[in-house]
Amino acid sequence: MSELKPSRLELxxxxxxxxxxxxxxxxxxxxxxxxxxxIEVVNAERFPKTGPVLVVSNHGNSLVDGVxxxxxxxxxxxxxxxxxxxxxxxxxxxxxxxxxxxxFRQQDVGVSAAKEQPLFDRSSExxxxxxxxxxxxxxxxxxxxxxxxxxxxxxxxxxxxxxxxEKLGVQVLPVGITFDEKNKFRSRVLIQVGEPVDISRxxxxxxxxxxxxxxxxxxxxxxxxxxxxxxxxTLSFSxxxxxxxxxxxxxIWAEASDDVDPEGDMLSQVDLQRSFSEGYAWLxxxxxxEVQQVRDNLKHxxxxxxxxxxxxxxxxxxxxxxxxxxLLALLPMWLIGSTLNxxxxxxxxxxxHGKDEDKMATWSLFSSLLLFPFCWLxxxxxxxYVSSSDQGFGWGPFWSASILSPAAGYLALExxxxxxxxxGRLKARWAQRxxxxxxxxxxxxxxxxxxxxxxxxxxxxxxxxxxxVERREYSVVAEKYPQYYKSSISE
Numbered sequence: 001m002s003e004l005k006p007s008r009l010e011l012x013x014x015x016x017x018x019x020x021x022x023x024x025x026x027x028x029x030x031x032x033x034x035x036x037x038x039i040e041v042v043n044a045e046r047f048p049k050t051g052p053v054l055v056v057s058n059h060g061n062s063l064v065d066g067v068x069x070x071x072x073x074x075x076x077x078x079x080x081x082x083x084x085x086x087x088x089x090x091x092x093x094x095x096x097x098x099x100x101x102x103x104f105r106q107q108d109v110g111v112s113a114a115k116e117q118p119l120f121d122r123s124s125e126x127x128x129x130x131x132x133x134x135x136x137x138x139x140x141x142x143x144x145x146x147x148x149x150x151x152x153x154x155x156x157x158x159x160x161x162x163x164x165x166e167k168l169g170v171q172v173l174p175v176g177i178t179f180d181e182k183n184k185f186r187s188r189v190l191i192q193v194g195e196p197v198d199i200s201r202x203x204x205x206x207x208x209x210x211x212x213x214x215x216x217x218x219x220x221x222x223x224x225x226x227x228x229x230x231x232x233x234t235l236s237f238s239x240x241x242x243x244x245x246x247x248x249x250x251x252i253w254a255e256a257s258d259d260v261d262p263e264g265d266m267l268s269q270v271d272l273q274r275s276f277s278e279g280y281a282w283l284x285x286x287x288x289x290e291v292q293q294v295r296d297n298l299k300h301x302x303x304x305x306x307x308x309x310x311x312x313x314x315x316x317x318x319x320x321x322x323x324x325x326x327l328l329a330l331l332p333m334w335l336i337g338s339t340l341n342x343x344x345x346x347x348x349x350x351x352x353h354g355k356d357e358d359k360m361a362t363w364s365l366f367s368s369l370l371l372f373p374f375c376w377l378x379x380x381x382x383x384x385y386v387s388s389s390d391q392g393f394g395w396g397p398f399w400s401a402s403i404l405s406p407a408a409g410y411l412a413l414e415x416x417x418x419x420x421x422x423x424g425r426l427k428a429r430w431a432q433r434x435x436x437x438x439x440x441x442x443x444x445x446x447x448x449x450x451x452x453x454x455x456x457x458x459x460x461x462x463x464x465x466x467x468x469v470e471r472r473e474y475s476v477v478a479e480k481y482p483q484y485y486k487s488s489i490s491e
Contacts, residue, residue, distance in 0.1 A: 021076045024098055028071035032064075034410075035365055037186040037417050039072060042267050043193040047074045048171055052127035054158050056226055057175045058147055058234045059136035061182045062362040068177055069134050070098060072191055077134035078126055080119075090370065101126065101133070119153070124161040127170055133157070137226060143357040145243045146236035147227065155202075155222035159215075162203040172197040172226060176233030178270050183352075183360045186417060190266040192233040197225060235273055238281075245298045246276050252301075252449055279460040286463055287456070294452050301445050323422050330415040337412030340379060340405045344371035376405040 137154040174194035237243035352364035380401040387394025
């Protein structure tokens with residue numbers, strides 16, 4: 001791997017996309033749109049239109065993270081990626097076309113080979129051209145519910161670039177990526193752009209000294225600053241059990257409000273979970289007995305839901321009179337699309353089966369990139385061959401099939417998304433009209449949990465330095481989301 005040369009791509013420093021970038025971003029968006037039902041980008045205006053930018057992101061979904069960063073931000077950053085990716089031959093053309101910069105890690109290529117490939121020189125060259133560069137400071141893709149300790153590489157890249165070229169003006173930009181269920185087909189993604197990090201103070205100290213200890217201290221300081229800025233646009237839980245219980249708690253908290261749309265934007269849901277997570281960390285230290293009681297009740301409620309095969313019982317979502325007609329109109333396309341895309345869809349799922357949690361979506365998506373076009377072409381060729389006549393190959397049926405297969409597949413996805421929402425509305429309405437004893441027990445437990453959480457929110461607001469809550473004032477959560485809290489205020 002030591003002879004691998006960095007891929008070259010002259011990216012526009014003016015913020016305008018080149019033809020190659022436009023093609024790659026379009027291809028990436030098609031792939032992501034097929035897998036995820038919704039991709040939300042928040043605060044994209046914070047991305048600097050010009051100048052050198054170092055994008056730092058969390059890394060919980062392997063190559064999918066890189067595609068999202070490349071395709072959904074205002075500018076297309078060049079990615080730093082482990083050199084072992086070049087072992088996968090089908091990826092090499094894409095890596096080269098996207099201008100990905102290989103990182104030669106010691107664990108991959110050995111100490112001597114890694115030293116022969118100066119990472120900071122290559123990174124500085126990218127930033128010196130006023131390009132955007134993207135790194136994942138955790139150092140590897142993982143399946144933890146929180147940020148891993150950061151490597152120092154991101155801070156050193158920024159500081160070295162500034163030290164080698166005075167007044168370069170590198171801006172470090174945190175971008176958080178949050179999946180509601182990262183390996184689930186037709187799940188959702190939130191891409192949240194944070195506030196740019198000012199590195200001018202650390203850059204001045206770093207450039208003014210050659211003392212190794214001082215420089216290391218500056219790197220540690222900037223690494224901590226970057227970690228804190230990225231934590232503000234990501235979700236972090238101490239364990240997956242905490243993550244599940246906090247998400248369940250926020251669902252119960254939000255469920256009482258008529259203003260909450262279960263199919264609404266992810267940002268409000270993620271912000272609410274982040275607020276609950278912060279409050280939970282403080283409350284666990286301050287009143288552990290009460291917190292443990294709520295945890296036990298949440299676990300019991302979760303077990304009741306699972307045994308009933310139900311989700312959190314919410315108010316019946318808004319129903320449109322056009323739901324039925326739209327589904328009926330899409331039904332033929334679902335039948336056609338499901339039939340034409342049955343083989344590649346299930347083969348891609350088989351390819352991803354058994355892989356690591358943080359790599360399943362990557363295997364599924366990138367195998368689909370080959371499988372679906374191959375199957376579409378094969379079907380079109382077969383149809384053209386069968387339709388051949390004395391006048392030659394059946395080009396008409398060939399082109400019709402070539403267009404119909406992907407188009408019907410897209411409409412089939414639209415049908416599945418709408419059917420899921422429609423069935424959810426029917427289920428909620430049915431639950432309101434047919435309330436068995438078990439549902440009454442769940443309803444009572446849910447009400448008790450809501451009351452217990454209100455008490456904890458009051459304690460957190462009063463004890464964590466926020467203004468006190470006396471049934472008329474808001475907590476941290478209630479200030480951000482008054483619609484979630486108004487029902488308790490009016491009682």
